[in-house]
Amino acid sequence: MKLDLKLTACRAITMDPARPAAHTIGIWQGRVAGLDEQVEDLPAAETVDLGNAVVLPGFIDAHTHLAWNGRRTIDITGLTAVTQILDRLANAPGTGWIEASGYDRRIMDRLLTALDLDRISDGRPVYVADLSGHACVVNSLVLKQLPEITSDGWLTENEQLAARTLRLPYSLDEITAELHASARQVLSEGVTMCAEAGIGAGLIASSPLEAAAYQRAQLPIRVQLMVSAHVLHDVAADPSDGIPRAIDLGLHTGFGSDVLSIGALKLWTDGGMMARTAALSEPYLGSDNAGRLAESEEFLRAAIIDGHHAGWQLAIHAIGDRAIDVTLDAVQEAQRQRPRTDARHRIEHCGLVRPGQLSRIASLGMVPVVQPTFLWSYGDDYSEIMGETRAPWMYRGRSFLDHGITVAGSSDRPVADGAPLRAIEFMARRRSSSGRAIGPDEAITVEEAIHAYTLGSAYACRKEHVLGSLTPGKLADLVVLGDDPRTSDAIAEIPVLATMVGGSFSFQRAS
Numbered sequence: 001m002k003l004d005l006k007l008t009a010c011r012a013i014t015m016d017p018a019r020p021a022a023h024t025i026g027i028w029q030g031r032v033a034g035l036d037e038q039v040e041d042l043p044a045a046e047t048v049d050l051g052n053a054v055v056l057p058g059f060i061d062a063h064t065h066l067a068w069n070g071r072r073t074i075d076i077t078g079l080t081a082v083t084q085i086l087d088r089l090a091n092a093p094g095t096g097w098i099e100a101s102g103y104d105r106r107i108m109d110r111l112l113t114a115l116d117l118d119r120i121s122d123g124r125p126v127y128v129a130d131l132s133g134h135a136c137v138v139n140s141l142v143l144k145q146l147p148e149i150t151s152d153g154w155l156t157e158n159e160q161l162a163a164r165t166l167r168l169p170y171s172l173d174e175i176t177a178e179l180h181a182s183a184r185q186v187l188s189e190g191v192t193m194c195a196e197a198g199i200g201a202g203l204i205a206s207s208p209l210e211a212a213a214y215q216r217a218q219l220p221i222r223v224q225l226m227v228s229a230h231v232l233h234d235v236a237a238d239p240s241d242g243i244p245r246a247i248d249l250g251l252h253t254g255f256g257s258d259v260l261s262i263g264a265l266k267l268w269t270d271g272g273m274m275a276r277t278a279a280l281s282e283p284y285l286g287s288d289n290a291g292r293l294a295e296s297e298e299f300l301r302a303a304i305i306d307g308h309h310a311g312w313q314l315a316i317h318a319i320g321d322r323a324i325d326v327t328l329d330a331v332q333e334a335q336r337q338r339p340r341t342d343a344r345h346r347i348e349h350c351g352l353v354r355p356g357q358l359s360r361i362a363s364l365g366m367v368p369v370v371q372p373t374f375l376w377s378y379g380d381d382y383s384e385i386m387g388e389t390r391a392p393w394m395y396r397g398r399s400f401l402d403h404g405i406t407v408a409g410s411s412d413r414p415v416a417d418g419a420p421l422r423a424i425e426f427m428a429r430r431r432s433s434s435g436r437a438i439g440p441d442e443a444i445t446v447e448e449a450i451h452a453y454t455l456g457s458a459y460a461c462r463k464e465h466v467l468g469s470l471t472p473g474k475l476a477d478l479v480v481l482g483d484d485p486r487t488s489d490a491i492a493e494i495p496v497l498a499t500m501v502g503g504s505f506s507f508q509r510a511s
Helices: 066-070 082-089 114-121 140-144 157-167 172-188 210-217 297-309 321-337 355-363 373-393 398-402 420-429 446-460
Strands: 005-013 025-028 031-035 047-057 059-064 098-103 126-130 135-138 154-156 191-199 222-228 260-268 314-318 346-349 367-370 478-481 496-501 504-508
Touching: 047 446, 059 346, 059 446, 066 172, 066 191, 082 098, 082 114, 082 126, 114 126, 114 135, 114 140, 126 140, 126 157, 135 157, 154 157, 172 191, 172 210, 172 496, 172 504, 191 210, 191 260, 191 446, 191 496, 210 222, 260 297, 297 314, 297 321, 314 321, 321 355, 355 398, 367 446, 373 420, 420 446
Parallel strands: 005 047, 059 191, 098 126, 191 222, 222 260, 260 314, 314 346, 346 367
Antiparallel strands: 005 025, 025 031, 047 478, 126 135, 135 154, 478 496, 496 504
16 A cells, blocks of 8 residues: 555644554545554655644534625724724725724723714725624615614624615625635644534625535535524425425535535524623623513524434524523433434533533533633623623633533624634633633643544534544544644744645645
8 A cells, every 4th residue: 555645743633532643644535544553654645744843633513604704894803092093094995885894882082873884984884893793883775774773783693684674685706716725824823624614604604605605615625514594494295204395406415526515504692692682591791781582582592403304414593591591402402202222412602601501402412612712801891791600601712521411612703803722721721812811720731632622523523424524534634833832832833834625735825
């Protein structure tokens, strides 16, 4: 046997307990052929000396937004004055919609309004997306097309969706370009697979034809598509199938290949902490606002049960603890009606988990798909609005693992920094960007954090049989690092030297 590639002189952290470390990796036909003595004596078409660099399985981002991240809107991130925003939006190129992203009303000198945007719109519709993705500010021209909504321009959740729908769809050419821009970025951070969290309809969707853009793009990373539950519709299936709603042809989780596949069905039960719309059992500290559910409990329950009956793995957005209650109740009922032993339903974000909810998550076999970097970026604010008692419950780590719950790592890019190494550092250190300790008892080991971004995310995406560890027979996706995260004092600063997908280097840092 002649290998296609042999990687030598490396320090591989395989994430495979049967062989946790290796110094030589053999690759053949896009897969790991063997490690160390299994391949050392085999010839290879090419041998690459990695100079004692550290090698990990490729990182898997189990919840991200590639098209949104790559979208070419006017960036207003970090601007704190309304006049600064208006100056940046004035004389926007083109003739159609003026679109901006990165608005953060928490840091503004005053709140941006529709009347402000009218001053620079020149008769064009204006849509300014909140950093959270759960809110926006629009001008009066947009509001006039939404006569049922009374607002000063600030819209959240379903009202935001109504405004966004006026702008849709983006063209397949636009989406394809956005995907390629994001793919280049994630590869430079060691990410080899992404789960796109909601296509076809809903808050983050770009087009009803969105999957076609992914087929057209032929990206250099692996992608799994979460289909928005908004596209489920009544189907005239045989009654014995027990499937009242589905997507066309009955497609569901698992269709596709290891390059591009259909993943979970994406559902939303609440909003987000940044926009103060995550549904809580008790109000945000110092207010009478407890957020709100995305729809009625009856509506959400029916959608979850129908998706379960149709054979989907479910990816249920639930940030607040009340939303998690609704999620757990509905999944429990779905499993009672039609037991599925390995449904592997997911809770996207799982942001505020009361102690009593942990055992229910474990008993239902659900997978929290967390975004640790939220607390690195916004943890000071989140801690203030949750208060001393609830702050340690946010985006848990240790408590999940101690209950036998598999944790999957993700970014929700572009809502926060998408680099996995940044997230891994937070999971182990539990300190925000200001140095504030946030739930320090939830800290986990660096290796456990790496597991979340490799095998944990592979498990959440039902790909652990082919991804997540450097195991012979698995796909040869890996990342080459300049230092060992387990011993580094600055994990987030470790350089990504190269990223390999399917046995080929898709990214190599210039020397």
